[in-house]
Amino acid sequence: MAALLNFSSHCTSSSQTHPILPTNSIPEISKIFTNNLTTSSSSSSSSSNFSKKFPKLKLTRSAHPLRKTYISNHALKSSQPSISPEKITSQEDEPLRIGIVGFGNFGQFIAKAIKRQGHSVVATSRSDYSEYCQQNGIEFFGNIDAMCEEQPDVILVCSSILSTETVLRSIPIHKLKSDTIFADVLSVKQFPRNLFLEVLPSDFGIICTHPMFGPESGKNGWDALPFVYDKVRIAEKTAQERKCAQFLSIFEEEGCRMVEMSCEEHDRHAAGSQFITHTIGRILSHLDLESTPINTKGYETLLQLTENTVSDSFDLYYGLFMYNVNATEQIENLDRAFETVKQKLFGRLHDILRKQIVERVPLQGVPQPKSREVNPTPYFLPNNEKMKDLSSFAMPPPPTSPTQENNDGVASQPKESLKPGRDNLVKH
Numbered sequence: 517m518a519a520l521l522n523f524s525s526h527c528t529s530s531s532q533t534h535p536i537l538p539t540n541s542i543p544e545i546s547k548i549f550t551n552n553l554t555t556s557s558s559s560s561s562s563s564s565n566f567s568k569k570f571p572k573l574k575l576t577r578s579a580h581p582l583r584k585t586y587i588s589n590h591a592l593k594s595s596q597p598s599i600s601p602e603k604i605t606s607q608e609d610e611p612l613r614i615g616i617v618g619f620g621n622f623g624q625f626i627a628k629a630i631k632r633q634g635h636s637v638v639a640t641s642r643s644d645y646s647e648y649c650q651q652n653g654i655e656f657f658g659n660i661d662a663m664c665e666e667q668p669d670v671i672l673v674c675s676s677i678l679s680t681e682t683v684l685r686s687i688p689i690h691k692l693k694s695d696t697i698f699a700d701v702l703s704v705k706q707f708p709r710n711l712f713l714e715v716l717p718s719d720f721g722i723i724c725t726h727p728m729f730g731p732e733s734g735k736n737g738w739d740a741l742p743f744v745y746d747k748v749r750i751a752e753k754t755a756q757e758r759k760c761a762q763f764l765s766i767f768e769e770e771g772c773r774m775v776e777m778s779c780e781e782h783d784r785h786a787a788g789s790q791f792i793t794h795t796i797g798r799i800l801s802h803l804d805l806e807s808t809p810i811n812t813k814g815y816e817t818l819l820q821l822t823e824n825t826v827s828d829s830f831d832l833y834y835g836l837f838m839y840n841v842n843a844t845e846q847i848e849n850l851d852r853a854f855e856t857v858k859q860k861l862f863g864r865l866h867d868i869l870r871k872q873i874v875e876r877v878p879l880q881g882v883p884q885p886k887s888r889e890v891n892p893t894p895y896f897l898p899n900n901e902k903m904k905d906l907s908s909f910a911m912p913p914p915p916t917s918p919t920q921e922n923n924d925g926v927a928s929q930p931k932e933s934l935k936p937g938r939d940n941l942v943k944h
């Protein structure tokens with residue numbers, strides 16, 4: 517186990533090149549990710565009545581009459597005492613200062629909403645985004661140390677799944693306020709939760725989130741799009757709790773459907789939905805599908821799915837697989853499902869063929885033989901006469917003359933040129 521743990525940290529650490537995994541080690545690695553949950557509280561302190569606790573949010577919600585808050589079992593089961601609304605947020609709360617670590621597409625996409633909601637953003641990234649930040653009212657720092665000196669209330673990790681551990685371990689934690697909240701937006705949830713719990717000091721807050729949309733699917737607004745969150749470790753009745761509520765209100769105010777859910781539950785659902793979607797998209801991309809003049813709606817959907825999937829990085833897809841303990845099972849389910857479908861098709865074909873061969877049942881719609889022929893030849897096969905010389909029904913009969921047509925209307929080929937195989941089946 518220890519060796520495997522080392523292996524797991526190697527997998528997720530600095531270099532982004534991972535050793536090729538022996539297939540049989542994948543379930544073992546999956547177990548590590550689930551078993552390594554030592555201190556996870558995975559709790560949600562509040563929750564059963566989100567809107568009561570956030571009167572400010574209620575106002576916005578009434579402007580969206582169709583919006584519903586989905587409260588998961590996880591949230592309902594929470595045994596934590598509820599807290600009076602005034603202790604959670606107050607109208608006088610200062611806007612948050614949010615530090616985004618990893619400022620690629622996704623970081624920029626989230627930053628826009630944070631700004632729209634009146635909070636300030638500082639950002640850092642391996643690449644230089646200073647120009648973009650200057651144009652968008654964001655302070656950019658070329659190194660993470662300088663950004664942490666700004667002491668953001670929330671550090672929002674927007675790195676890729678594969679680089680998150682390296683990024684997290686490079687943050688100079690001692691420069692931050694002791695009640696800083698760490699949040700992430702990864703498409704997998706148990707992995708960052710366990711990592712945060714392992715690396716961050718116990719006073720630091722932890723909230724794991726997953727906006728179930730991105731720059732493409734959320735480009736026309738976030739209304740009714742699901743936003744999953746798990747308040748893994750937020751100190752109750754403290755400024756940290758208020759800041760956490762303010763942070764969540766960004767997404768609520770943008771119109772998201774807030775879904776409080778444990779990281780385990782998220783990963784189970786996401787493996788059966790997002791991971792399957794990306795897998796089908798990746799498979800289809802290998803078919804090089806092209807638009808035709810007669811596309812059906814369904815086909816258009818597949819083309820769109822393929823395009824969307826391949827425009828995401830392969831690292832994202834690999835992350836969805838490698839860092840979700842449920843993904844391997846889904847690949848296996850998919851394999852089985854494909855086999856079942858093939859069996860259904862070929863099984864039926866086989867039944868028909870056997871009926872013809874054994875029970876001599878003629879195929880519907882196929883011309884019946886002349887009455888003097890007692891035993892009609894199965895539709896697929898050469899007639900009995902011609903079968904005499906054949907070692908296999910795949911071999912057509914020897915020609916009587918090089919170009920003479922046989923009874924089945926198929927020109928015979930000279931014997932020497934015949935090889936057993938699909939192309940030599942008698943066709944009608």
Ligand SMILES: O=C(O)C(=O)C[C@]1(C(=O)O)C=C[C@@H](O)C=C1
Binds near residue numbers: 703729733734790
């Ligand atoms: O909108 C996009 O660009 C996305 O690809 C979004 C998408 C997805 O659809 O799988 C990708 C990553 C996020 O975790 C959530 C959703």
